[in-house]
Amino acid sequence: MDLGFLRPLYESDAPVASVHLDTSRATTDADKKIELSWRHLREDLAAMGADEADLKVLGEAVREGTSRAFGEHGHALYASEGRLLGVYTLSEPPSRDRALWSPVADTLPVVVDRGRHLPYALVALDRVNAKVYAYAGEPDPKPVTEKSFTGADLHNIPTMGRGGPGNLGGYGGDFVRKQYPLETWRENTARLAEIVREAVAEVDARIILVGGDDEAIAYLRDNMHERKLSIPIQVVPGGRGGPDAEERLHQAAAEALRAFVVDSHDEALDEFERKLAHDQAVRGTESTLPMLSEARVRTLLLGAERDGEPDLWGSPTEPILVAAKPTHLDDPDRAFKAPASALMLRSAAMADAGFMEVLQHGETAADSGAILRFPK
Numbered sequence: 001m002d003l004g005f006l007r008p009l010y011e012s013d014a015p016v017a018s019v020h021l022d023t024s025r026a027t028t029d030a031d032k033k034i035e036l037s038w039r040h041l042r043e044d045l046a047a048m049g050a051d052e053a054d055l056k057v058l059g060e061a062v063r064e065g066t067s068r069a070f071g072e073h074g075h076a077l078y079a080s081e082g083r084l085l086g087v088y089t090l091s092e093p094p095s096r097d098r099a100l101w102s103p104v105a106d107t108l109p110v111v112v113d114r115g116r117h118l119p120y121a122l123v124a125l126d127r128v129n130a131k132v133y134a135y136a137g138e139p140d141p142k143p144v145t146e147k148s149f150t151g152a153d154l155h156n157i158p159t160m161g162r163g164g165p166g167n168l169g170g171y172g173g174d175f176v177r178k179q180y181p182l183e184t185w186r187e188n189t190a191r192l193a194e195i196v197r198e199a200v201a202e203v204d205a206r207i208i209l210v211g212g213d214d215e216a217i218a219y220l221r222d223n224m225h226e227r228k229l230s231i232p233i234q235v236v237p238g239g240r241g242g243p244d245a246e247e248r249l250h251q252a253a254a255e256a257l258r259a260f261v262v263d264s265h266d267e268a269l270d271e272f273e274r275k276l277a278h279d280q281a282v283r284g285t286e287s288t289l290p291m292l293s294e295a296r297v298r299t300l301l302l303g304a305e306r307d308g309e310p311d312l313w314g315s316p317t318e319p320i321l322v323a324a325k326p327t328h329l330d331d332p333d334r335a336f337k338a339p340a341s342a343l344m345l346r347s348a349a350m351a352d353a354g355f356m357e358v359l360q361h362g363e364t365a366a367d368s369g370a371i372l373r374f375p376k
Contacts, residue, residue: 003349009105012080018106022093041099048101053082119203134199151188193223212239303358303365
């Protein structure tokens with residue numbers, strides 16, 4: 001994951017108020033629950049020393065800027081110097097509402113949530129019609145684009161057989177009844193494949209999920225390979241045929257995507273283990289900190305488990321520096337403490353490193369490590 005989207009959260013030299021809030025709207029009294037939760041977090045921030053201006057702008061964002069969509073979700077909000085630095089939707093509510101007033105933004109819940117969503121293309125098709133959706137790798141239920149496709153069918157097509165115009169029995173009926181429909185379906189999927197290719201490129205999709213007519217899917221797969229798209233194409237239940245079929249398609253796509261994310265994490269951890277054996281990676285916080293401070297990390301690995309998370313030391317002037325002791329920094333007298341994940345993510349983001357959550361076969365973990373830009 002590219003951490004560049006976090007950079008606006010590090011522009012302020014002043015302390016940052018970080019809020020992670022359950023904004024689910026699954027009941028009729030959701031607004032009251034959200035307001036009550038925010039009131040408690042506001043009190044916590046005030047007790048930590050948060051500025052009134054930050055509390056005000058956060059309160060306005062909670063009331064006006066959070067999603068009104070039905071269902072379970074959450075939000076992460078950040079403010080500093082009376083200015084809202086960012087609001088991010090979380091596809092799942094945080095395990096508990098949390099607020100922090102700290103010299104650096106607390107961003108682990110945001111990157112973990114975003115890392116569990118990969119960009120993908122979703123296709124529902126039969127032999128004539130199709131819908132193509134492109135979803136970005138963000139917890140947004142709405143597609144970036146949605147395109148409909150209507151191909152050629154066999155109605156009102158003038159034919160010329162041995163018996164003359166309009167005779168469908170020419171050549172014993174074999175050409176019209178067999179070859180022409182097959183060619184038409186192939187041409188339809190060739191045109192559709194170009195639309196799918198555009199959707200993949202638009203969001204940099206990692207996988208194509210498709211449901212519908214089996215033979216049309218086979219033609220589409222052939223056309224996608226001809227366009228040298230190497231990302232996987234996975235068939236899921238559902239497709240066209242009314243709201244029920246489309247709903248099954250979207251539900252099956254969500255399940256397939258979750259499984260694909262877990263498999264992708266397992267593959268990445270296998271790569272991490274291989275690189276460890278060749279001094280191209282390090283395991284554990286102690287070994288990772290000097291690599292971060294030297295901008296040698298290509299990908300930072302952190303688990304989402306926060307129980308017992310320690311504090312580390314950061315520098316107000318050199319954001320990539322992070323250490324277990326202030327004496328390891330450039331200016332120990334000005335060093336500050338903050339949660340380990342917050343400082344490590346700031347360092348990685350400012351050094352253009354990537355991020356990956358550590359999952360143990362889909363289960364949350366507390367491990368940490370880094371894949372390096374070059375061997376130790």
